[in-house]
Amino acid sequence: MSETATSGRGGPSTRARRIPALLTAGGLLVVAALFFFPMVWMVLSSFKSNAAIFASPFALPTSIDLGRWVEAWEVGQIGKYALNSAIVTGVSVLLILLLGAAAAFALSRYRFAGRAAILGLFALGLLLPLQSYFIAQSTLFNQLSITDTRLALIIPYTAMGLPLATYLLKVYLDALPEELFDAARIDGAGDFQLFRALALPLLRPGLATVAIFSALACWNEFLLALLYIQDDALKTIPTGLLAFSSRYVTDYALLFSALSIVTLPMIVIYVVFNRQIVEGITAGSLK
């Protein structure tokens, strides 16, 4: 690591401050360049022919032909998969936010029999791996004939997202002063009004955080999508792209284009909202 580099100039106190500043920047630049090499290579290769990809992997493309991307978009049916992902993600996230906020409201603002047990249940939910339930879940979904429908993804995605959403939103609600709710109650607000007109608006920052990590988790989920959706018309981006890549297993140019199409918009969204996204993802994993 470049931070340990010694300059050999000056005493120990100036040594660490001065010279390595440039060294650090240079070192980080090298690390970042190596790090991004696969992605840069992906985009460059997407403009090359298969023959050129094989002949000289490092060579720059001779021209930037977006026609290949159009072809990948159409042949790979990426629009269809993206739409499926958007529907499944959108509905799941909405449900997670709504049901999670309601559950958090109950757990934060009321004392009632069974409260501790329910808190414990959600705490367990934070730890449970997918493997603990997906075998019986798949037989259940088969019996209910909802495999190969969007519900087969929306239901488990919502269920998986709820414990963390509830927990985080409860932390937000716990931090709100009780007097706020008392005052509204004295003014005659009912339980539901307290939730809708007071709690939900105040929860907005928490809801945004939950929405970000839930949306990413749904958008990227692979295992359940693989098991529950065989119908190509309903596949989401991860499973759709995998099916595409096994159909066109040697058309590397086409696959590089498809990967670029899926990757670049996400990078753009990330760069624009990077602070919120980084906060959302880290909050979502730290629990």
Place this chain on the structure above:
Amino acid sequence: MKPARAIAPYLFLAPALVVFGLAVMVPLVFTVGYSFTEWNGFGSMTFVGLDNYLTALTDPIFRDSFLHVLIYISATLVLEVGVGLGLAGVVSARPGTLWFRVAIFVPVMLPMVVVAILWSFVYNNDFGLINATLGALGLEGLQRVWLGDTSTALLAVSLVSGWVYAGFYMMIFYAAIRQIPSEVLEAARMDGAGEWVLFRRIKVPMIRNAIAIAVLLCVTGGFQGFDLFFVLTNGGPYGATEIPTTYLVKVVFRNGDVGYGSAMAVVLTAIVVGVGLVYARLQRRGQAGVTP
């Protein structure tokens, strides 16, 4: 906080509990139930007691799959948590590293399947970046079929995981380092401590808690890893990258051995939840103490 007034809290909780209960808790109970049976998913179910667990104990593939996942977890502890910590040390030592922090986090965003397909090309034998680089450097002797060689496949998959998550752990550690009171760091700088000493003697000890969280996430996440393995090697070559999650999907959904697969799922669940509970206990002790 309001004392119980009739049914309001239960009404607010009901939708979440119904969804979570039906989609997670009921299947969880049934999975445990299946683990004591022999069942192919359709026909009649036979109760076999602990037979499936005894089979698991003597199944060499299952045993090896744990060995593999432990190697994978060890590798990712170095490549993700270790590298992340080192990078956090560097970026917290200098101003103007926002661009780097933003950049290194990018792969965390991407679907693992996309990452896996991309890296299957990076490792490709004919045009892949790694062999091409080695060739360009005149190191043809080191070229390999990285994912097809039993001695390199597991580490090759681990490296991809490191590529994705090093930036994630860097951000966790960076955020923790930012919480250290600046007077502490300034005082040490006044005393002539260089950045390396600052990192080793102050930053790392003071973010112990964040490091513990990171290790826990990496270990429990490692046991649940699936996507990269499924797309890159699906257990191959010759079972060299078979891990419990890939094996269990094969046993249940390819071989139709629901009972045995469920027993493996229960074992895996016990490990993940067990690690999580040990950690929760450590956390509570940590919070009671002085650790930030």
